[in-house]
Amino acid sequence: MSSPILKLIAQRIALGIVLLLAVSVLIFAGTQILPGDVAQAILGQSATPESLANLREQLGLNQPAYIRYFHWLGGVLTGDLGTAMSSGQDIATSIKGRLGNTLFLAFWAAIVAVPLAIILGLIAVRYRNGWVDKLISGLALASTSFPEFFIGYVLVYFFAVKWQIFPGISTVYDGMPFLERMQAIALPATALTLVVLAHMMRMTRAAILNVMQSAYVETAELKGLSAFNVIRKHAFPNAIAPIINVVMLNLAYLIVGVVVVEVIFVYPGMGQYLVDHVTKRDVPVVQAVGLIFAAVYISLNIIADIAAIVANPRLRHPK
């Protein structure tokens, strides 16, 4: 490994950290402009002026915003995310379980979706413009065009209510046997797979087709290589950067964008956790989750960048 690569990687990571800091400021500012405050939200319709005042004081909402920001940032850097205002639970502990669940679901959805998307993309290119290509593209487009809740409900209707093969609610808990857990996530993982499949598959197809128009692919074809070998040996490696990009984007989506699927399948993941706390104006939790989501996005993007640099020598020497 040459040092320019290491230098580039170091640069990207440093940039990522700066970006994360900027995001933390944005998140903090954003949570300040929500209507109402956390005390009002916790007590809801049953708030009385006394209980409001008591709670506000207890939560330290009377301090100015910038003091609270630095206080919070200091905590985050030392691994202390604080306690949830609304329930008094330690945020890091609650998030650990939730994040674990989300990653578990995302992992299995990705294990199915990513290879499937790439293989389908390759097949589509191999039989481009033929009926196989059209069928794959058509089905993928259809599945991506339906909103998530629709796909979710259709799955629930057939697999949980009608045939009762898989449970319609996916409540998982600590100490659940692995097989039971897999059974529980079968439907949400399928729904997620269907949602992200088309995007990755179509990007794979487009990226490879793009490369297929290059001169060296034509050379390979003229050399007499089989269509599949042309794709595998010459087109795919050169199309890998955009493919990794779209895969990473979808992986990030599987982690941070699955609120609807989590709600439908009652899956105890991060999205549900975030939504609950947003409605309570539970600022520390919203900030912590926001920051984690931002970190997920930024690090997956860094990984995509680095993978692209490694895969494509030209990118190692920016002009």
Place this chain on the structure above:
Amino acid sequence: MSNELEFLSRRVASGKLSRRDFLGRAAALGITAPFANALLSSAARAAGPVKGGTLKAGLVGGESTNSLDPALMMTQVPFAFGKMWGEMIVELSPEGKLENRIAEEIGASADAKTWTLKIRDGVEFHNGKTVTAEDVAATLERHSDEKSKSGALGYMKGIQTIKASGKEVVLTLKEANADLPYLLSDYHLIVQPNGGKDKADAGISAGPYKVTTNEPGVRHGGERFANYWQGDKMGHADQIEIIVINDATARTAALQGGQVNMINRVEPKIVDLIKRLPGVTIRNHAGPGHYVFIAHCNTAPFDNADLRMALKLAIDREEMLDKILRGYGSLGNDFPINASYPLFTEIEQRKYDPDKAKFHFKKSGHDGSVLLRTSDVAFPGAVDAAQLYQQSAAKAGITLEIKREPGDGYWSEVWNKQPFCASYWGGRSTQDQMYSTAYLSTADWNDTRFMRPDFDKMVLAARAELDDTKRKAMYHDMGMLVRDEGGLILPMFNQFIDATGAKVDGWVDDPHQELMNGYALAKCWLQA
């Protein structure tokens, strides 16, 4: 009751006839469904509960922010779970009578200012400790502390001193209140060891189930408490579980797929579809909850009595009941009380009358439109209800301008702040509680800004009155005053609509809250 029906209901109880067939026969005999259902439950009770199994409920109203601290319980899931592990001082029976639980006896002084609770012997907490008068006193102290965040603080503030001595707790009130025992049935007042002062969210009380799982916003579980003092009446299933399912479609699917045995809050618009599902029974019953439009009596233009009257006459209650609640409710009459209150008296029903509304609107001198704020969170169907209101008002020449507000912050920014908006009330157990919570001049939640010294006096007088006939008359007058002068526009009382799956038995309709006042999991059982 005909002998045939009784025979049939016994057959259902012993599993020889399906519930559905029974209801069909009952209908053929001219029996209404609610009555037939009541008959069935009594037959089922006579057949006796079955012990064992796991009862599961899929409920809306749980969030990851929930806590086991009874003081902080606000939504449906903590409420229902609280009734599983918590034991109350007194409770309301399904018939609306007071049922003594940890208090064995409640006595009042003649002026209704001093109350004595005699604590029952031999009730045990989950940690093995016996419930004492000190524990009860400490519980009440914690909820009546000015600094408390308790949802019961509003009523508990009226208690001046709390003293425990021997087996008795003596309460003295700042002002006489004949309804005190009803106030003590508030679901926040779960008796905890030392009142929960040490660790409020430990989840330890003397209820039928011990807390085994507490994952807020996900699921809650309990196992039967072996030393429960009323083991024959409650705690039939070995285990209970509440799964939080906030999505209505997922909730229905879970019931249908057999993953849960009961659900709450079935939406009126899908009740008729759910009724067709095999094995599923809809459990709907009237309660004190109501959907309202509230106008501030002290803010222009609503400070004009004629305008308020015009708005009350311009709403088509029947249409709203029909279209928003699909008939699962009853007509409102602009005062917050209905037949589910013990001392209720009928008042002539107000009807939609565009001509009269037009007359009052003209007389009020107001011209131009009236701004009504609404939101999805105000009550289910609140946005549609506002539009129906707009149409019926238009026929009376009144232009309602509808503003749809975001659900986020509705309770903090709109309700109790803006002069005219949609809202709901869950109701209370007594008229005094309802009126003192929202219609006394000094009430924190006086969301119609109804400030009438004469009304306040009536509330206080009724509170101190121990003669029910006189109190009834007083409450009638109070109802008339709110109905004719107040800022409350109350088109309908909603029903609680729960549903149970195939094997659930022992259900008894309870008008106080959904899910048999929260006791469905504790009092129902799974057929063998």
